[in-house]
Amino acid sequence: MSSTLSAAVVAGLKDKILAGDLAPGSKLPSESELVEEYAVSRTVVREAVTRLRAEGLVETQHGRGSFVLTVPEASSFSVEASAIRTHADVMAMLDFRIGVESEAAALAATHHTEVDVAPIEEALSGFTRAGHEGAVEADFAFHLAIARATGNRFYVDLLGSLGPMMIMLPRTRLGEAYSMTDATHVERVQREHDNVAAAVLAGDPDTARAAMRLHLGNTRRRVT
Amino acid sequence: MSSTLSAAVVAGLKDKILAGDLAPGSKLPSESELVEEYAVSRTVVREAVTRLRAEGLVETQHGRGSFVLTVPEASSFSVEASAIRTHADVMAMLDFRIGVESEAAALAATHHTEVDVAPIEEALSGFTRAGHEGAVEADFAFHLAIARATGNRFYVDLLGSLGPMMIMLPRTRLGEAYSMTDATHVERVQREHDNVAAAVLAGDPDTARAAMRLHLGNTRRRVT
DNA sequence: GTTGCACACTCATCATACAAGTTCGCGCTG
DNA sequence: CAGCGCGAACTTGTATGATGAGTGTGCAAC
Numbered sequence: 001m002s003s004t005l006s007a008a009v010v011a012g013l014k015d016k017i018l019a020g021d022l023a024p025g026s027k028l029p030s031e032s033e034l035v036e037e038y039a040v041s042r043t044v045v046r047e048a049v050t051r052l053r054a055e056g057l058v059e060t061q062h063g064r065g066s067f068v069l070t071v072p073e074a075s076s077f078s079v080e081a082s083a084i085r086t087h088a089d090v091m092a093m094l095d096f097r098i099g100v101e102s103e104a105a106a107l108a109a110t111h112h113t114e115v116d117v118a119p120i121e122e123a124l125s126g127f128t129r130a131g132h133e134g135a136v137e138a139d140f141a142f143h144l145a146i147a148r149a150t151g152n153r154f155y156v157d158l159l160g161s162l163g164p165m166m167i168m169l170p171r172t173r174l175g176e177a178y179s180m181t182d183a184t185h186v187e188r189v190q191r192e193h194d195n196v197a198a199a200v201l202a203g204d205p206d207t208a209r210a211a212m213r214l215h216l217g218n219t220r221r222r223v224t
Numbered sequence: 225m226s227s228t229l230s231a232a233v234v235a236g237l238k239d240k241i242l243a244g245d246l247a248p249g250s251k252l253p254s255e256s257e258l259v260e261e262y263a264v265s266r267t268v269v270r271e272a273v274t275r276l277r278a279e280g281l282v283e284t285q286h287g288r289g290s291f292v293l294t295v296p297e298a299s300s301f302s303v304e305a306s307a308i309r310t311h312a313d314v315m316a317m318l319d320f321r322i323g324v325e326s327e328a329a330a331l332a333a334t335h336h337t338e339v340d341v342a343p344i345e346e347a348l349s350g351f352t353r354a355g356h357e358g359a360v361e362a363d364f365a366f367h368l369a370i371a372r373a374t375g376n377r378f379y380v381d382l383l384g385s386l387g388p389m390m391i392m393l394p395r396t397r398l399g400e401a402y403s404m405t406d407a408t409h410v411e412r413v414q415r416e417h418d419n420v421a422a423a424v425l426a427g428d429p430d431t432a433r434a435a436m437r438l439h440l441g442n443t444r445r446r447v448t
Numbered sequence: 449g450t451t452g453c454a455c456a457c458t459c460a461t462c463a464t465a466c467a468a469g470t471t472c473g474c475g476c477t478g
Numbered sequence: 479c480a481g482c483g484c485g486a487a488c489t490t491g492t493a494t495g496a497t498g499a500g501t502g503t504g505c506a507a508c
Contacts (some may be wrong), residue, residue: 004460006274043267045506046490047274054278056465063469063489089377096378099327107319152315154320158382228491254458270459287458287500402489451508458501463494470489477482 009038009048017057017068079162083218085119092221093162099215100158101143105196105212106205107151116149120197127190146212151181185222186219233262233272241281241292252282252290311368317386318444322437324382328419329436330429332373340373344421351414366417370436386415409446416442 017024029037034045049066052058060066107118123142147155192215199208240246253261260268273290276282284290331341347366371379416439423432 006460032489033420043270043461043463046271047460050274051278052269054275056291060490061470062491066490092376092378095331095376097330099379100324102325103323117428150319152318152319156321160322163457187501190250229493256458267492267494271491284459286460289458390503413500419452449508451486451506453498454499454504456503458505459499461498462496466491466493468491471487473484473486475484478480478506 028066106209112149332435333432336373
């Protein structure tokens with residue numbers, strides 16, 4: 001049992017909402033109905049509904065009732081671009097990506113399916129096609145394609161939420177250091193991407209991990 | 225004026241909390257005092273306090289009163305606990321943590337300083353002290369201590385944002401499967417933690433990485 | 449000095465009542 | 479018959495009083 005009655009009612013209603021018994025947009029039972037259903041006083045019912053409202057699960061209209069809201073299942077993670085200020089932050093972010101993405105590459109090597117192949121190859125060719133303008137976006141698209149190939153939505157969500165930041169910041173903060181203007185630079189990045197993609201598509205997790213680590217490690221050195 | 229009275233009381237109390245008039249740890253006025261102060265009924269006061277509690281601003285203890293909590297500092301990442309539904313999600317989350325945390329352990333091995341040692345050892349002993357109740361929290365505290373030792377705030381933020389979810393979900397969704405009731409289970413987890421901590425504190429990144437991977441891999445198997 | 453207990457204070461819950469907003473149908477009017 | 483008004487019924491919002499249960503305190507007995 002719960003420590004409080006209202007907590008029990010909250011749990012019960014939450015289950016029904018998350019299980020789909022109470023679809024988004026549908027009306028919750030009225031307070032008096034809930035009183036009967038859970039055999040508690042109206043005080044408890046009102047407290048429970050208040051908590052659901054505070055969590056953004058329902059919305060109450062005076063004189064009409066409470067209605068289930070559509071929970072925006074956008075992404076599990078969200079980043080604030082303003083969270084990155086200093087050069088050290090960018091370095092730390094790259095260290096962070098090394099850990100996350102090298103493992104993602106290894107997972108992608110073992111978990112990818114046929115449907116993942118085309119996006120990866122598309123991202124590769126898109127990088128060569130992209131001029132100086134869209135190079136960073138194309139770079140990121142490749143990394144995102146690898147993340148998708150893991151079949152693990154957390155990698156996709158995390159990288160997806162990192163994306164806008166990675167695209168915005170190198171330009172504004174680092175100036176020319178990270179700019180993709182150098183042709184030889186672009187070519188080297190492309191070769192590194194090729195190595196990662198080859199290992200992933202070959203199903204070789206250790207090589208894929210090493211290739212991604214090498215790629216991001218090189219990027220880190222270039223920015224430093 | 226607000227549309228409802230309770231909203232006005234919520235706004236008033238929130239102002240005082242955020243302005244520092246009600247410092248973290250201090251006690252809120254009792255319900256009867258708030259009734260006088262805002263000239264509303266207990267019903268309204270209770271609803272207002274309920275909403276503050278749902279927002280994580282205060283905590284209420286039966287028979288003592290409500291107390292202001294330390295406002296959670298904004299982190300770069302945020303997770304919605306409702307984003308995890310199915311058993312497969314929990315599996316994917318563990319795969320995700322394997323990638324992130326094994327690298328964090330390696331980074332911690334090379335980057336940790338003297339100030340990081342005490343929290344790690346404290347978390348270790350805290351896990352043995354914790355009964356069946358706080359085992360999950362203590363487990364998580366250890367992982368967070370490792371993340372801090374990396375000196376990379378992104379690892380700390382990410383793990384910190386994952387924390388509440390990891391603590392909440394195994395209980396509700398997985399039932400007994402992940403519960404820490406088994407004594408031998410607890411002992412094994414503790415030994416794995418010891419291995420991770422030893423490698424980190426010894427400054428051996430490869431061993432630390434392997435130990436953390438082993439630990440989370442084992443956890444994954446236990447939950448499956 | 450320590451122990452034990454009564455008492456005051458707190459939140460949790462219940463029951464009841466009334467106020468205020470919404471919906472719906474019924475009857476009246478044209 | 480069409481349209482309008484109006485009230486009955488239902489909803490949430492607020493008020494009030496009472497009781498139960500957990501916590502802390504001070505005083506009295508030992």
